[in-house]
Amino acid sequence: MTRRLWGRLFAVAAALSFPAVAFAYIGPGAGFALAGSFMVLLTTLAIVALTLLTYPFTLLWRAIRIGNPYKDAAVKRVIVVGMDGMDPGLASRFMAEGRLPNFKRLADKGAFRALQTSNPSMSPVAWSTFATGTDASHHGIYDFITRDPCTCAPLISSTDIGKVERVLNIGRYVIPLGKPEIKLLQKGEAFWKALGERHVPAIVQRVPITFPPNAFRGLLLSGMCVPDLRGSQGTFAFFTTEEKEGRPAYTGGEQTLLRRKGNVIRSRIVGPDNSLLKAGGRMTLPFTLTVGKAGVTVAIEGSEPFELVPRRYSPWIKLTFKPGLGISVNGIARFYLNEMDPNVNLYMTPIHIDPENPAMPISHPDVYAIYLAKKQGPYATLGLAEDTWALNERVIDEAAFLDFAYLVGEEREKMLLDAIEKTRSGLVCTVFDTTDRIQHMFYRYLDPSHPANAGKDITAHKDEVAKVYESMDRMIGRLWHEVEREDTAFLVISDHGFTNFRRGVNLNSWLFQEGYLALRDGHVLSGDWFEHVDWSRTRAFALGLTGLFINRKGREQSGIVEEGAEYDALVAELRERLVALRDPEREGPVIRRVVSAMAEMDGPERFDAPDLLVGYEGGYRHSWECATGAVTATVFQDNTKSWSGDHCVDPDIVPGVLFSNRPLATERPRLIDMPTSILRLLGQKPPAHMVGGMIFPTSEQPAVARGWLDPATLDQSGAAPGALAVP
Amino acid sequence: MTFLVGPITSVFDVLLAPFGHGWPWFDLVLWPLVGAVIALVVYKYVSNQKAIAAAKDRIALHLYEVRLFPEDLRIVLGSTLKILWRNAVYVGHNLLPMAVMLAPMMLLITQLVSHYAFAPTPVGEPVVLQVALDSGRPASSVQLEVPNGVTLDAPPVRTADGHAYFRLRGDVAGDHTLVVRQGSETQTKVWSVGGEARKVSPLRTDSLEAWLYPGEPALPGDSSFRELRIATAAQPMHWLPDGEGGILLWFFALSLLAGFALAKPMGVTF
Numbered sequence: 001m002t003r004r005l006w007g008r009l010f011a012v013a014a015a016l017s018f019p020a021v022a023f024a025y026i027g028p029g030a031g032f033a034l035a036g037s038f039m040v041l042l043t044t045l046a047i048v049a050l051t052l053l054t055y056p057f058t059l060l061w062r063a064i065r066i067g068n069p070y071k072d073a074a075v076k077r078v079i080v081v082g083m084d085g086m087d088p089g090l091a092s093r094f095m096a097e098g099r100l101p102n103f104k105r106l107a108d109k110g111a112f113r114a115l116q117t118s119n120p121s122m123s124p125v126a127w128s129t130f131a132t133g134t135d136a137s138h139h140g141i142y143d144f145i146t147r148d149p150c151t152c153a154p155l156i157s158s159t160d161i162g163k164v165e166r167v168l169n170i171g172r173y174v175i176p177l178g179k180p181e182i183k184l185l186q187k188g189e190a191f192w193k194a195l196g197e198r199h200v201p202a203i204v205q206r207v208p209i210t211f212p213p214n215a216f217r218g219l220l221l222s223g224m225c226v227p228d229l230r231g232s233q234g235t236f237a238f239f240t241t242e243e244k245e246g247r248p249a250y251t252g253g254e255q256t257l258l259r260r261k262g263n264v265i266r267s268r269i270v271g272p273d274n275s276l277l278k279a280g281g282r283m284t285l286p287f288t289l290t291v292g293k294a295g296v297t298v299a300i301e302g303s304e305p306f307e308l309v310p311r312r313y314s315p316w317i318k319l320t321f322k323p324g325l326g327i328s329v330n331g332i333a334r335f336y337l338n339e340m341d342p343n344v345n346l347y348m349t350p351i352h353i354d355p356e357n358p359a360m361p362i363s364h365p366d367v368y369a370i371y372l373a374k375k376q377g378p379y380a381t382l383g384l385a386e387d388t389w390a391l392n393e394r395v396i397d398e399a400a401f402l403d404f405a406y407l408v409g410e411e412r413e414k415m416l417l418d419a420i421e422k423t424r425s426g427l428v429c430t431v432f433d434t435t436d437r438i439q440h441m442f443y444r445y446l447d448p449s450h451p452a453n454a455g456k457d458i459t460a461h462k463d464e465v466a467k468v469y470e471s472m473d474r475m476i477g478r479l480w481h482e483v484e485r486e487d488t489a490f491l492v493i494s495d496h497g498f499t500n501f502r503r504g505v506n507l508n509s510w511l512f513q514e515g516y517l518a519l520r521d522g523h524v525l526s527g528d529w530f531e532h533v534d535w536s537r538t539r540a541f542a543l544g545l546t547g548l549f550i551n552r553k554g555r556e557q558s559g560i561v562e563e564g565a566e567y568d569a570l571v572a573e574l575r576e577r578l579v580a581l582r583d584p585e586r587e588g589p590v591i592r593r594v595v596s597a598m599a600e601m602d603g604p605e606r607f608d609a610p611d612l613l614v615g616y617e618g619g620y621r622h623s624w625e626c627a628t629g630a631v632t633a634t635v636f637q638d639n640t641k642s643w644s645g646d647h648c649v650d651p652d653i654v655p656g657v658l659f660s661n662r663p664l665a666t667e668r669p670r671l672i673d674m675p676t677s678i679l680r681l682l683g684q685k686p687p688a689h690m691v692g693g694m695i696f697p698t699s700e701q702p703a704v705a706r707g708w709l710d711p712a713t714l715d716q717s718g719a720a721p722g723a724l725a726v727p
Numbered sequence: 728m729t730f731l732v733g734p735i736t737s738v739f740d741v742l743l744a745p746f747g748h749g750w751p752w753f754d755l756v757l758w759p760l761v762g763a764v765i766a767l768v769v770y771k772y773v774s775n776q777k778a779i780a781a782a783k784d785r786i787a788l789h790l791y792e793v794r795l796f797p798e799d800l801r802i803v804l805g806s807t808l809k810i811l812w813r814n815a816v817y818v819g820h821n822l823l824p825m826a827v828m829l830a831p832m833m834l835l836i837t838q839l840v841s842h843y844a845f846a847p848t849p850v851g852e853p854v855v856l857q858v859a860l861d862s863g864r865p866a867s868s869v870q871l872e873v874p875n876g877v878t879l880d881a882p883p884v885r886t887a888d889g890h891a892y893f894r895l896r897g898d899v900a901g902d903h904t905l906v907v908r909q910g911s912e913t914q915t916k917v918w919s920v921g922g923e924a925r926k927v928s929p930l931r932t933d934s935l936e937a938w939l940y941p942g943e944p945a946l947p948g949d950s951s952f953r954e955l956r957i958a959t960a961a962q963p964m965h966w967l968p969d970g971e972g973g974i975l976l977w978f979f980a981l982s983l984l985a986g987f988a989l990a991k992p993m994g995v996t997f
Contacts, residue, residue, distance in 0.1 A: 040786055040817075044810045047790070051797050058798065201798070219795060371791035374784050422796055 062199045069198045070425065073683030074696070076487040079420060080429040080678070081479075082130075082207065083472055084123055085436030085647065087497035088114040088657045089725035092711040094469050102476040103469075103659060104708075106483060106492065110662045112709045114655035116670040117496040119595060120546040120613050121651040123224060123436065124158055126495035126671055127208040132188035133675035133690030137603025140187045141209055142610055143544035144225075147629075149608075150557045152530050154543070154629070156233070158185050158209045158225045173324060174278050182212040182360065187605060188689055191675035192218055192427060198684055201426030203419040206412065208431065208495075211383065213364035220364045221372065221415070223431055224383040228350040229321075229331035229359060230272045234382055236350050236390045239267055239289075242343040253395060258289075258344060265289040265344060269300065269319060271331065271351060272359075276323040283321040283329070289344065296340060308337045308346075313403055316378035319351055330354035332378045334407075336400050347396050349404070352381045372415055379411040386437035392641045398461045401441060406471070409434040413475055420482060427678065438468040439498045443645020446722030447500055451638035465723075483661045489681050489696070493674065494656035500720045501639050501646035503583060504623025505590060507542035507614065510581065510635045516540040516574070519631065526631035533631075536560065539570060540611075543629050545622050545648040547610025548574070548594075555607070571596050574612060583620075583636050590620050592650040592717075615650030618718015622648065645720075653717050662696060663703035669695040733944030739838040740926070755843060759978050762835050763985035764993075766828055771995045774824040780996045782817040786810055821997075833938065836978055841942040844970045845927035846962045847919035853880045853896045856916065858907055859953040860889040872906040875899070877918070889953075897921065909951050916955040917943055929959035 062069070070076065094100045095107070106112070118129040120142060128141040136142045146157040160183045164176035186209050192202040196217030204210065208224030228234050236253040243257055258265045268284040287300040295309035302320045314335040321329045331351035338345035353359050356373040362381050363369035373379065385408045391401040409432060416430040442464040444450040476483070476492065483490045508526070511517035518537035519526055526532040530541065535551065535558035542548045550570060553559035561567050575594040583590050593615035597606045614622070624641070625632045647654040658669050666673075673692035680686065680694045697703040711725030721727070792806040848854050858869050869891040873879055876899030884892040897903065900921030907914050919927045928942025932954035937945035946952055961970025967977055990997060 040790075040810065040814050044790065044793075044807060044814075047793050048803060048807045051793065051803050052800075055798075055800065199798075365795070367791050368795060371788065371795055374788040374791065422799070422802065424799070424801075 066198055069200050070683050074681050074698075075489045076425045077423060077485075078427050078429075078489045078491065078678050078681055079479075079482055080427070080674075081416065081476075081490075081492045082127075082429065082431030083435045083492060083494050083657070084208075084431060084433045085439050085496060085498055086469070086472070086492075086494035086657045087439070087723070088112075088655055088709055089497065089711060089714050089716050089719060090439075090465065090723055091469065091657055092709055092714075092725040093723075093727065094466055095708070096711075099466055099470055100473040102473045102480065103492075105480075106476060106490070106659045106661060107708050109483065110660040111664045111705045111707060112657065112659050113664060113667065113669055113705055114497075114709060114714060115493055115658040115674075116668065116672075117647075117651045117654060117656050118671055119615070119651045121496045121647050121649065121654050122545055123208050123495050126656070127224070127431070128158075128186050129672050130493075130495065130674050131190040131192075131207060131209070132186070133191060133672060133686065133692050134188050135601060135603060135672065135691075137597060137601035137606035137609060138188055138689065139603075140185060140605035140608070142597075142613070143547055145544050146547075146608075146610075147543050147549065149555055152533075152535070152541075152556070152629070154529060156225065157544075159183070159211055159227075160185055161227075161231070169278070172278055173276050175276065175325070184210070184212055184214055189687060190214070190216070191679055191686070191690070192216060192220070192429070194679060194684060194687055195427055195682065200682055200684065201423055203423055203426075203428050205415050205419060205430040206433070207429060208383070212361045215364055218364075218427075219368045219419075221369060222362045222381075222383075224433070226353065226362055226381055226383040227360070228382050229319075229329065229353055230351065232350070234350040234384050234387060234389065236387050236395065237269065237348040238390075238395045239265075239346040239348070240343060241265070242345060253390060253393065258346075260291075260344065263291040265291070269333075269348065269351075271319065271321040272329060274323045276325060276327065283323055285319055285321060289346070291340060291344065296337060296344070296346075298335060308335055310337045310340055311399070312336070313400075313407065316352075318354060318378070328357075329359050330357040331359070332381075334404065336396065336404075338396065338400070347390065347400070349387055350382055352385070355379055355381050372418070375418060376411065376414045379415070380408045384433075384437075386433060388437055388441055388643060391441055392643050394642075398442070398457065398464070398642075402438070402461070402464065405434045405437055405468075409471065413478075420479070427682065432472065435468055435472060435494070439465055439645045441642050441644070443498065443500065443720060443723070444642070447502070447644075447720035450500070450644055450720070451502055452640050452642060452644040454640060456642070488661075489678075490661040491674075491678075492657065492659035493671070495671065496647045496651070496656050497654040498645050498647055498723065499618035499649055499654055499716075499718055500723070501621050501644055502619045503586070503590075503621075504626065504637045504639050505581075505583075505616070505620055506623040506626040506630070506632050506635055506637065507548060507578075508626050508629065508631045509633070511540050511542065512631050513635065514577070517631070524631075525633060526629075528625075528628040528630050530629040533629075540574060541629065542614075542622065542626050544610065545627055546614050546616075548578075548612040548614055550611040552611070567598075571599070571611060578612070578614065585636065586619075589617055591615065592617050592652075615652075616648070618649055618653050618716070620649065620718070621646045649718070653715050653719075655714070658695075660696075664695050664705035665697045665701040665703060666693075666695050667705045669705075735834060736838070736841075736941045736944070739834075739842075739941075755839070755974075755977055756981065758835060758839055759981035760985045762832060762978065763982040763989060765831060765835075766982065767986060767989055767993050767995045769828050769831070770824045770997060771993065773827045774997070775820055776996050779817065779820045782813055782820060783996070785813045786817065789813065836975065837939050837941050839978065840971050840974050841928065841940060842926045843924070844962055844974045845929055845959045846924065847900075847921055847927055848897055848957075848959065850897055850900055850921040853894055854918075854958050856893040856895055856905060856918070857954075857956045857958075858891040858893070859956070860891075860909065861951055861953050862889060864889050864909070864951055866891040868909060870908040872908070874903050874905070876901060876920075877903050877905070905955075907952065907955060912951055914946060914950060914952050914955065916957065918957055919959075924962060927959055929957055931955045 095104050118126040124141050125136050128139040132139045145154045162181040164180050166177040168175040192204050193216040195202045202218035204220040206223035211222035211226045213220045213222050239256045239258050241258045266288050268286050271283040274283045285301050290297040299305040316332040319331045332354045333351045334349045336347045355369040386405045390396045412432050419428045444452040445462045516539045518534040519532045520534040523532040538551050550561050551559050552561050578591050578594050581590045595613040597609040673695045676686040676690050676692040677695045789806040789809045796802040866885040866889050871893045878896045880896045881894040897920030903918045905916045930940040931943045933946035964973030967973035
């Protein structure tokens with residue numbers, strides 16, 4: 001340290017005592033630094049001067065245009081902490097057991113109630129309802145996926161990624177003259193846009209269905225549905241020396257069989273398509289694994305080599321793909337060495353878009369994602385960051401899944417803290433997904449007889465669902481000073497709750513068996529995406545997690561069901577028969593309720609919606625094969641995947657939670673009320689399209705709901721024994 | 728240390744010899760590029776690259792803060808102070824590489840100056856050779872011997888403060904060697920007259936300034952002469968300032984551009 005200091009002092013002395021030489025030297029040496037430094041100073045001073053000079057005019061403009069935006073505000077600031085999938089029954093139970101002291105304090109200070117979710121009760125739908133204050137028939141998001149009416153091919157329901165229309169062909173390259181249009185398909189305006197228009201600051205982080213980010217006067221980091229660098233919703237990679245019949249001994253993701261030569265293994269990371277090349281193909285990055293005694297050294301082309309020890313995640317590693325013409329496409333991934341002896345098994349997360357050099361717009365403004373990366377380092381950007389599929393496929397185990405989920409949670413908390421620090425007035429809204437993902441993957445531990453337990457550990461992670469609630473509780477504890485502020489409304493909400501997923505129901509198989517769906521050429525089974533379906537004889541089909549579509553003439557390309565009486569009759573018939581459906585292996589109903597979008601919803605998007613929304617009893621859900629448009633031999637199947645808890649059921653049995661540091665004006669708050677209520681808290685008039693009401697006390701409506709939720713009011717039909725609010 | 732000027736100059740004479748006789752701009756492009764590469768290599772290995780990248784990252788972070796939260800004066804002013812501090816840290820990280828690169832860059836630039844910044848005296852145009860002796864020595868006994876092709880144009884002027892002035896005129900183009908004597912000591916000074924642009928030495932001295940004018944070996948340390956100087960015209964540099972200023976500016980701009988262009992391929996952060 002002292003030597004370095006002396007070195008610098010000497011340099012300064014030399015430069016000062018020899019000005020002519022110092023000047024001569026300025027060129028290639030310190031010139032870089034001095035020129036850069038000077039530019040920074042100049043830019044800083046220019047920005048600051050501009051900001052200070054325009055500040056009074058901004059204030060004046062705001063005063064003239066909108067007056068004091070907080071004139072009618074009940075609070076100066078609203079903090080919404082979204083905990084995806086937090087279940088009121090489980091929360092009640094853990095609170096009663098004394099495991100959530102901070103949630104208890106929060107409920108005691110204000111209120112804790114169940115929050116009625118959307119229909120269907122799944123995140124893309126529910127968070128769209130939260131954002132827009134409308135139901136699915138207005139915002140148009142009914143599921144993660146929908147179908148292309150022309151081809152019945154699956155489409156992401158929230159995002160349309162177009163192609164570049166004009167390109168320049170030079171040799172083997174195709175140079176795009178412009179950017180592909182990426183469009184958010186969610187209809188209606190988010191409530192934070194209304195805040196922005198009134199100059200009320202808003203920071204929105206990782207709320208699902210915000211990709212691509214729509215511009216507004218505020219900051220937004222996109223959440224669920226942000227793709228990975230390959231454009232998928234998350235394709236992990238798995239490298240293994242373990243083989244079965246010449247192929248990797250695992251399935252799912254991108255599997256690569258490794259060949260070991262001594263201690264060295266060479267392979268390639270498969271990246272996104274090379275759209276710059278006429279020939280196309282995927283870009284790859286060669287890497288070398290050198291197996292040592294305690295771990296492996298991973299050397300990826302273009303990155304610093306790093307050490308990996310078994311069963312610990314690497315930090316985020318930057319992966320730079322080079323499609324040509326000097327262009328780089330940047331991603332980040334974490335690596336996890338499952339084992340190194342006798343076989344090397346290396347898992348790589350899906351390649352997330354690098355937030356510091358985003359290949360697609362993941363924030364508004366663009367620099368917000370970069371700012372966060374510079375502030376806290378690289379962070380997960382993939383919409384479904386926690387790799388549930390890798391655990392489903394048993395490529396990683398529960399411990400690896402949990403480690404990653406909590407790392408993502410830590411990153412998210414840092415973002416939230418920064419947003420709170422930066423927002424003295426206005427809205428902060430951050431959604432945590434960890435609660436949802438862990439409940440999906442660990443729910444089976446709450447149910448000793450769950451079919452997914454067969455052949456898997458049932459003790460080591462028995463308490464994980466409670467632990468994730470506890471981790472959220474600790475975060476509330478760390479934010480307690482914000483909870484106590486009188487000028488801040490502090491809200492914890494979830495989009496839906498959770499229930500058991502023991503049995504999968506393949507409605508496509510049922511439709512086939514009952515003659516509503518036909519297969520070609522004598523087939524009795526069909527692969528994914530309606531492989532053998534004969535559309536000319538099919539009247540109904542199921543796709544996604546709750547939807548059932550009628551093959552309507554004029555809507556579907558090969559539609560055969562006429563609008564009017566034929567359609568109405570078919571809908572009525574299906575509703576009646578579906579509710580009467582019984583599981584041969586279990587007693588009681590399978591489906592509680594079937595909602596007709598055309599008859600029971602009133603929004604303009606209902607025409608393109610699934611015609612019937614199937615509300616299952618707890619314990620049931622569309623089977624995995626049904627969701628992807630396959631026809632299987634049986635209608636009912638045990639769900640044996642680690643994904644053992646779910647919420648795509650009748651919305652009444654999976655409400656979300658609302659914790660508030662102030663009492664409520666209703667005993668039955670709804671998710672659809674949240675945007676209206678937040679706007680009203682901040683003194684803003686809700687836009688006309690929002691149908692929700694105000695759930696907080698005002699001069700016209702008194703506080704009626706305080707303290708804890710009465711768990712007896714919850715309908716916990718079908719929940720696992722370990723998930724019941726009142727055991 | 729000035730005794731090293733001569734050998735170093737000889738090395739550069741060899742290095743510059745293949746280029747210096749046809750198209751001077753080629754040299755003036757080549758050497759800043761070489762300088763930039765040398766600077767980048769030195770910079771890469773001498774500087775704390777991680778600390779520099781971190782300092783730059785923090786500067787960028789605070790700039791983004793100003794950009795993202797312009798309506799919050801608390802953030803704007805706080806971030807501005809942090810930018811200024813980080814800027815100082817950034818410059819601080821550059822001091823060590825600056826010190827290390829000082830010597831090679833100075834050598835390179837002074838050699839370029841000596842080769843390209845000064846014009847030979849036109850044939851027939853008078854100039855003054857100024858001879859300065861160490862303080863306390865009288866100039867009365869300083870003698871000048873001129874070679875063929877050089878005429879002493881006027882009687883010499885000797886002053887009491889140890890200076891002697893000789894007005895000369897070159898009648899023939901070439902690098903003429905002037906011989907000056909003081910007592911038993913004899914020294915020479917090369918005077919370039921007419922002809923192509925080439926290395927020109929305006930000054931021969933025993934002081935540190937010899938490093939800046941390395942066209943000739945430095946005077947020995949025990950010499951009674953302090954300097955031998957010929958007023959030399961600056962080489963026209965077209966749209967750049969003439970002479971030294973033009974060379975320095977050119978070197979600065981071109982090496983900087985080259986440095987910026989080559990930094991990424993060479994993996995250097997600055």
